[in-house]
Amino acid sequence: MKIPLQLVNEQVEVAAILRAAKQRIGLANVNFVVDTGSNKSFLGYGTILQLNMPVTGLQFAEHTRIGGCTFKMFKLSGVTLSFEDEKRDIFRIKPNNMHVVVPTKKGEERENATRIPSILGLDFLKETKMALCVNPAKGTAYFELG
């Protein structure tokens, strides 16, 4: 089974539908950058603002620095991600290792934090047992399962 990915400005991206009942998010479009250099998958601060997602009550995981900004990282449990596979069927996953990141500072650093995209990292591939196949020269990319 393959999930086609998109190459946008030389980044690998995937469109997903997020459901997070605890955060009262029914069905929401979320766009992830696939980044195997990241060991954590997370919803970026810009996505949180876009979704108007409450972060109060989430379990604090750690402080982290991403793209020159310092964030508090919280664990986001009970979420479902839906993807479209190559047969145009829906493939749903309930990742156990999804997080959200919230900047610790205001002002310019907070503005910069809104520019950092949501990321699917190596932890996501490991948990879902999916392989990432990318051929930038041909403009093709996909997740492969099984």
Added chain:
Amino acid sequence: MQNVELQMLQSTKQDLKWLNEHYSTILGRFNNQFVAIKGQQPIASAATLDELLKDLRKRKINPVSALIKFISRESMIL
């Protein structure tokens, strides 16, 4: 439910494909701005995400229905 999800995903994927194909044009028009794309066209832009979301909500457009991207000539290394 599945049909709704498929429609949402296909719409976003079309917008992503459109953005990739028109990236240099969008970059020329919206450098260092947040841009909302829906229906394979830019529908709003602003210098900050807060301003963009405020504009969309004022126009009764649900921000989650649009593809929102920060467009910049400067590359971001995560």
